[in-house]
Amino acid sequence: MGPSRHLSGVLLAVLLAATACGTPEPAAAPAPADGRCVTAYDANTDYFPVKQTLRHATNVTLAYARNYQVVTVKQPAPGARAETYVLVRCGTPAPELTGDLAGAITVETPIRSLFSAATTHLPFVTDLGVLDRLKGVASAAFITSAQVRERVTAGAVTEYASGQEIDTEKVIGAKPDVLMTGGTEDKAYGPLRQAGVKVVANAEWLESTALGRAEWIKVMAALTGTEKQAQTVFDKVEADYNALAAKVKGVTPVTILPGQMYQGQWSVSNGGSYVGRLIKDAGGTYAWADLPGPGSTTLDLEAVLAKAKDAQVWLATAPEWKTLTDVEKADARYAKFAAYESGQVWSSNKALGPEGGNDFFERGVGHPELILADLVAILHPDLAPGHQFTFYQKLTK
Numbered sequence: 389m390g391p392s393r394h395l396s397g398v399l400l401a402v403l404l405a406a407t408a409c410g411t412p413e414p415a416a417a418p419a420p421a422d423g424r425c426v427t428a429y430d431a432n433t434d435y436f437p438v439k440q441t442l443r444h445a446t447n448v449t450l451a452y453a454r455n456y457q458v459v460t461v462k463q464p465a466p467g468a469r470a471e472t473y474v475l476v477r478c479g480t481p482a483p484e485l486t487g488d489l490a491g492a493i494t495v496e497t498p499i500r501s502l503f504s505a506a507t508t509h510l511p512f513v514t515d516l517g518v519l520d521r522l523k524g525v526a527s528a529a530f531i532t533s534a535q536v537r538e539r540v541t542a543g544a545v546t547e548y549a550s551g552q553e554i555d556t557e558k559v560i561g562a563k564p565d566v567l568m569t570g571g572t573e574d575k576a577y578g579p580l581r582q583a584g585v586k587v588v589a590n591a592e593w594l595e596s597t598a599l600g601r602a603e604w605i606k607v608m609a610a611l612t613g614t615e616k617q618a619q620t621v622f623d624k625v626e627a628d629y630n631a632l633a634a635k636v637k638g639v640t641p642v643t644i645l646p647g648q649m650y651q652g653q654w655s656v657s658n659g660g661s662y663v664g665r666l667i668k669d670a671g672g673t674y675a676w677a678d679l680p681g682p683g684s685t686t687l688d689l690e691a692v693l694a695k696a697k698d699a700q701v702w703l704a705t706a707p708e709w710k711t712l713t714d715v716e717k718a719d720a721r722y723a724k725f726a727a728y729e730s731g732q733v734w735s736s737n738k739a740l741g742p743e744g745g746n747d748f749f750e751r752g753v754g755h756p757e758l759i760l761a762d763l764v765a766i767l768h769p770d771l772a773p774g775h776q777f778t779f780y781q782k783l784t785k
Contacts, residue, residue, distance in 0.1 A: 426479030429455070435477040438615040440606045443626075444599040447591055448607060455480035457497075457610050458489070464589030465573040471589055475610055495586050498613030499565035503548060506570030507745065509590060510536050511754035512608040515621045521612060523564055524548045532741035532750050556580055566611060596682040598662045598669075598756030599626055605754060628757040629669075632764055635771055636671035642767040644674045645692075645699035645727055648706050649719060654687045666756065667703075670763035674699065689721055701766060702727035703780075704735040707746060711784050731785065734766055738781040748779040 426435065435455045442450055451458045457475040464471045472492040476482045482494050503524035504510065510533050513522050519535060526549040528540045539545040548558045554576035559567060560583045567580065571591035581587055588611070592604040602625050609618030644667055647656060657663035658679040667674060675695040679685060702725060709715055715722050715733060727733055736759075739747035752759050758778045765775035766782075 426455075426477060429480045431455075435480060436615070438619065440609065440615050440618065442603055442606060444597055445592075445595055445603040445606075446600060447594050448604065450606065450610065453483070456483060458492075459607060459610060461589045461591055463594055464569070464591050465571060466594070468573060468589075473588055493586055493588070495566060495588065495611070497611055499611050501562075501564045501566075502611075503559060503562070503564040503567040505549075505568060505574075506590065507531055507533075507750040508570070508592065508753040509568055509608065511751045512605045513612075515605065515754060516609060516612060516614040516617050518612045518614060520544075524559070524562060524567075526550075526554070526570075527552070529743040530741070530745035530750075532739060532745045532747040537741070554580075556583075559585060592753065594682065596660055596662055597665050598759070599629060601662055602626075602754050602756050625755060625757050629760055632757065632760045633669040636669075636764055636768055639671045639768055639771075641668075641671055641673040642701055643696075643699045644672045644767075645696045645702040645725060646674055648704045648709075648722075649689055652688070654689060654692050655684045656687060656692070657684045658682065662756075666760060666763065670760055670767055672701070672763065672767050689719065693721070693724060697724060698726045700727060700730075700732060702733040703763075703766070704733065705737070705746075705748070706735050707737045707740060707744060709733075709735045709737065709783055713785075715783065731783075733783045734780045735783060736762075736779045738777055738779055752779060 433454065436452050436457065439452055440450060442448065447462050449460045455477045459473045459475060460470055462470050472489065474483065474485070474489060474492045474494045475497045476494060478496040483489065485492050485494070500521055501523040502513065502521050504522060505526045507530050510531065513519050514533065514535060522536070522539070522545055524546045525531065525540065526547070528537060528547050531537050536545065540547065546558065546562065548555050554574055556576050556579050559580055564585065566586045566588050568588050568590045569577070571589065571593045577587050590604060590607065592601040595601045603622060605618050605622055609615045646663065646667070647654060656676045658681050659677040660680045661682045661684065664677060668677070676685060712728065712731065712733060715728060722728055736748040737746060741747070761772070761775065762777050762780040765772035765777065766780060
């Protein structure tokens with residue numbers, strides 16, 4: 389497969405011209421709810437009566453022709469070239485893959501079977517009402533959704549990388565319509581592409597805002613033909629998120645210590661990352677809030693102590709921490725932080741799956757309004773009386 393390129397202004401103009409003024413609007417042909425294919429193709433019919441627009445996601449673009457959509461993922465994996473996918477309404481002809489579409493991957497939609505490489509996709513298929521189309525997951529061990537785990541146990545969903553290595557024969561034998569990546573390139577994807585498996589990148593984790601990550605539900609909707617449902621779901625997520633952010637606007641920011649050490653290093657999200665934006669939107673700030681870019685900075689514990697020893701609240705992501713004693717056992721130097729001394733240590737480990745998966749990393753991607761609600765309640769409890777926490781819990785003494 390040759391490298392794909394972004395849609396040029398010329399291509400976008402061509403696509404949009406099909407529905408522009410100057411000719412009568414063609415009659416819309418609504419996609420059947422059961423995903424049936426078109427049986428009598430009409431070149432003048434618009435087969436996408438519900439058109440999605442992206443308001444926050446910046447790592448993906450979406451454009452429409454009458455019978456197909458063009459999705460371009462700008463960075464499918466860190467450092468990777470853009471990939472373009474032509475999503476053709478089944479029962480209609482695919483366009484010629486020339487010009488800006490050269491090297492694109494053609495996928496018939498709505499897809500009927502999906503293999504998912506990341507748990508972050510699972511809330512999308514659940515919210516869109518297409519969980520029955522999920523046929524494969526990389527590993528069930530990290531899944532927290534009871535609905536998905538039940539389907540794995542029943543044999544309706546298969547594991548294709550339970551040992552952290554993709555079983556290519558299992559994937560090829562299952563013939564999924566799409567295998568959706570988790571935003572990284574696996575060595576097995578090359579052989580799978582050669583075997584005809586449609587590998588589609590989902591790189592929401594490279595977005596710089598939480599709403600941008602959540603908006604990738606619209607990519608799932610484009611694949612599954614559930615655009616109307618996606619619009620309803622995301623509009624509510626966005627409205628709830630913005631209402632919470634507006635509630636804390638103008639408050640005095642609370643200083644935060646984010647994260648903890650892992651294998652001797654402390655990774656701190658840059659201010660330009662979605663984590664940095666979440667903290668800001670919750671009425672918080674932290675020592676590294678001015679660092680640009682969506683990535684993270686790796687430090688040692690002494691460097692963190694030097695800059696954030698006096699932070700008022702510690703927001704950790706340690707699944708094993710339940711008490712302050714657990715914190716000090718992990719490293720005695722943690723007791724030097726002011727938040728430890730005052731007992732203001734919180735961890736996003738309230739909703740863990742039976743095998744250790746964390747719903748904070750699963751459902752939280754599609755529902756950042758729930759994370760923001762927890763953060764507002766932690767940092768500004770007077771603005772959230774009676775809040776019921778979803779992901780965070782305060783560590784006990």
